[in-house]
Amino acid sequence: MERSQRRTFWPFLTPALIVFVLFFLAPIVFSIWLSLQRWDGVSDAEPRGLSNYANLLDDPLFLTSMKNTGLILTVGGALIFVISFGVTVLLREMTDRKIVRYVLFFPVLVNPLIFGVMTGLLFRPTGIVNTLLSNAGVDDPPKWLAEQNLMTMIIAVTVWAGTGYYTTILMSGVEQIPQTYYEAAELDGASAWGRFRHVTLPLSWDVVSVCALLWTISTVKVFELVLVFGGSTGGAPPNTTYTTALYVYESAFSARTSRDFGVSSAAALISLVLIATLAVLLRRMMRRDSIQLS
Known part of the structure; x- marks a missing residue:
């Protein structure tokens, strides 16, 4: 039996090994x-x-991109996990929680480009949000899409888009208790706090540790939202919104x-x-x- 397994080991492993070398290992080496x-x-x-x-x-723009990625990782991650755990605790007590x-x-099913375009339409100076604020008597609505506010908005949209995903994962673990x-x-x-x-x-x-690992890996891939959302100020995204x-x-x-x-590859490898x-x-x-649960 062991001899037969050894004979079939490489024929079964070789296709996956070829794919790994061609599409993962070779690009990294290159x-x-x-x-x-x-x-x-x-x-x-x-x-x-x-x-x-x-x-x-020595490149200020690259250092800024690293700082912004770190902000999304820490601030965005903290907000996502606090909100996700809060929603998870609430869902556990609900009877019709599947619909919720x-x-x-x-939002996980929606492309980040859609979020960027939609948020730009909602929060532009003449958008729905400022229109409602003006009708409510606010004389000087906030400049949501001003350059100094863009990173805050990007983190907020990232949190909104990712909360449902991590809530679903956390809920699958909490339901086993x-x-x-x-x-x-x-x-x-x-x-309630003591039970939590x-x-x-x-x-x-x-x-929780798996979710933290997934979030850490995903932050290095935040791209489309910044490209569209940051570019809403007119053209290319401002330097203050760059991610790695x-x-x-x-x-x-x-x-x-x-x-x-060469510079692009070096930046990608440093981030990796x-x-x-x-x-x-x-x-x-x-x-x-x-x-062990019993």
């Missing part, structure tokens, strides 16, 4: 080589060594600046290393002994 070059996509590549990396660390879950999950645990906590006099702290959170910790994904795109494909696939390191650290920090 990106590492390209990050050491200067190449506009047309002329011959010019070796530059580690200059691309050194220049990135479908409504909450709906036996009701008897909550009944025992109530008999011991635990408040001592029952819900510890018994769903594995699901947008910086990588602009460095390689923008017609407004000189294209340099930082996010991977953060994900590993986060996973280690959130590791706990598993609790």
